[in-house]
Amino acid sequence: MVLFCVLQLSCLMVVAGSVNAQTSLDGKVVDLTNMEARQRIQLNAHLAYFEDTDDLGIDDLLAEPYEWSINQSGLRNFGQSSNPYWFKVTLDNLDQAGAPLYVRFAYPHVDLLDVFWVHDNAVIKRYRLGDSVAFNERPVDNRVYLLPLEGLAAPRVTLYLKVVSQGPMEVPLDVLTYSKFYELDKAELIWYGAYFGVMLVMFFYNFFIFVLVRDITYFYYLFYVASTVVLQFTLTGASFQLLWPLSPALNNTMVLTFTSMMPLAAIFFVRSFLQLETTAKPLVRWLARVLVTAFFLQLLLSFVLPYALVLKIAHALSFTAVSFGLYLGVTYWFRGVRAARTFALAWLVYLIFILIYLLQITSTTQPNIVSIHALEIGSMLELVLLSLSFGHRINEEKEMRIRAQDQALKAQSALNRNLDQLVRRRTDELEQANARLKELSIKDGLTGIFNRRHFEELAQTEYQRSFRDKNWLSIAMLDVDHFKGLNDRYGHPFGDLCLKKIATVIMGQVRRPPDMVARYGGEEFIVLLPGTSVEGGNVVAENMRRAVEDICLQHEGAEVRLSISIGVASTLPSQRDDLESLIKAADDNLYKAKKSGRNCVVCSSAGGA
Structure with missing residues (x-):
């Protein structure tokens, strides 16, 4: 009967193969x-x-x-x-x-x-x-x-x-x-934001505890969290996009490096958390040392062996290390260590998600929403549970000190009060950091002036205000003349220096609080001038043009002069939402300035040039 089923299955596979070949x-x-x-x-x-x-x-x-x-x-x-x-x-x-x-x-x-x-x-x-x-x-x-x-x-x-x-x-x-892509991408970014947000909260929370208690176990935990965050940030592709877009070789190097560093930090954490050197059997201590040596060797070999081979070694060693952590958690749980319960649960959860991930990458199972994010889900749950294990361990130590002497209880109470203060201070610092991050998100990284996204937000507001107040609004589009040739001749670092210098000079010519200067893209800048007619816009543009014309930079003993072309468009808005037309008019005038020989200003109002 079994033989018949096998033959029948083989026939079906042959038929399926022939159909596949025909349709292929x-x-x-x-x-x-x-x-x-x-x-x-x-x-x-x-x-x-x-x-x-x-x-x-x-x-x-x-x-x-x-x-x-x-x-x-x-x-x-x-x-x-x-x-x-x-x-x-x-x-x-x-x-x-x-x-x-x-x-x-x-x-x-x-x-x-x-x-x-x-x-x-x-x-x-x-x-x-x-x-x-x-x-x-x-x-x-x-x-x-x-x-x-x-x-x-x-x-x-x-x-x-x-x-x-x-x-x-x-x-x-x-x-x-x-539209569908941006909808899906937004949902994925929300997930990544939640994941990295939780990881950063765990890091800073335990960092402040480490600063307070000076326990080396917290240091290993922080090292583990940091390695996990860097590895996951690289695996999402965001590090290549944001951190080293011009260094492709760094991608695989970072993956292999932190694939070794992350479990290495985990083993040091486990050894310290469970105090293996003083509480474990000789065989367990020997196995922990073997794993440490293996991951050190993996880290070194990642620079000489092929990527695929090192990755297979890393997966096998990581699975072994997580299984070892689960074994230790269960062992110490049965020995009466209460903190080992959440410790064992942490490694069990992580082991499950690592299995899901390994089954996917070996094509045993096909990717799905869980397996695609298995490492992220597993690492987040594991690190949260390990942090809870810290709490259990602190409680155990607290009870031991209470039984030992009354003074230990007073010290622990003081520690808890200080911890509450540190948590509140950390929250305040995180809010301040978020405020700083918000400011960075609206500034151009090279020139330090506002970026295009922030300009478009403010420009829309100012346009609607001008419409409501029946007031003039002007926009000036600026482009650096012959910038590509300058880049090709003197190099991109010098081109960046020129852009920063021009941004500084332009900012010096725009003095009113409602006026705004932003980098619009590449060598293009844009200036928003609320309450400014076409005559005023022309004056401001000429001032900017002359100021840039006076710039004299040195490069390897040679003087380099700069110039810009400017297109200015002014309007008394007759519609509430027609900002794009004004920007287009300014861009058209910029084009005319370029066609007119560059280093000049072309202005027009809503009624024409």
Whole structure:
């Protein structure tokens, strides 16, 4: 009977394979009609794919037919492979979508992602992306890969992807409208904000306790929290986007480094928390030392061994270390240590989520909302429970001191009072830090003046006030003349110096409280002048132009002169919400200034130039 079932299953697999091979020749076509209503389509079930053992190029694929497999089960994880994978999907009726669209590749940690848009067997657009390529090569500034469909100029295209990954071959692919993407991205950012918020609260809470009690166990815990935060921040792709966008090699280095540092800190914490050197059996102490040595070696080998191999070693060692922590928690629980209850629960929870994560990356299970965020959920719950274990341990020590002498009780009471004060002080400091962070979010990081987002918020308010008060409003758009040539000749650091100098000079010419200067993008600046007519705007613009013209910078013994072109637009608003027209008018005048030979001002009112 068993043999019959096996033969029957084998026949079904053969049939399934033959059907798959037959359908793989053409692949599936995704109709994008009326995407404004549909919002989003998952593409994985529509993908055709094959493992590339010959390192083929796009020209090879277009020159002759290859046997593709159809991803009928909608796989998102194809395991681990040293070979590239090719994927393709055909998108039809782009011109009937009804809304601008992205194709989203939602896994940030692929080494190389070659993208080819093909129409009529010819490549019409291509990108080379991945975390081994500088971040600014991406068509859209985001931690995942977004491929806009605008500008393809064809109603039917085929998307080819060549994916190279030393880690898991995860390919979560969908097509969605801009609005749907920003809705999903907002929800994900809320989750990440909550996760990192909890982690930072845990860090600072225990940091203040560490400052107070000077217990080395708290230091190891803080080291563990910090390593976890850095690793998770890197795994989300945010560190590449925000911290080192021009250093792709740093991504894998940081992942491997903190994949070693995090469990290493955890082992030191466990040894100190449970006082293994004085309370554990010799075998347990020996195992703890072996794990410490193993993770030190892993850290060193991460700089010489291949990424994929080190990652496999790290996963095996990390699973062993978490299992060891669970074993110790249960052992000390049965020995009557009350703090070990939450300690054991912490490692059990983390072990469960690590198993979920390992099953996903080995393609044993397919990614889902839990497995995608398994490390984040597990680490957050574990660290919260470990912090609670600290509380249990403090209570135990408190009771021991109470039984020992009355003075210990007084000391503990004083400690608790000081702790309450520290917590309140920490809350105040966190509020002050949030206020500082809010200020940083509205300032341009290079020049120190306001950024574009903050300008648009204030400009809308001022426009509505001018409409209500029937008052003039002027906007000046400024662009640095020949800035690209300056960058190419003297280098980007000197270009940055020029932008900072120009920002300082412009700020010196805008003195009224309601006036505002902001960096609008690249070498462009924008100035908001409430209560200023076209004549006043022209005066302010000329003052700014002359002030910049007087700048003289030195570079390797040579003098460098700067100039700007300015477009000014002024209006008495007749509509409540027509700020964009005023900005466009100023931009058009800037264009005229450029066309007129640069280093000049072109002004106009709502009625014309």
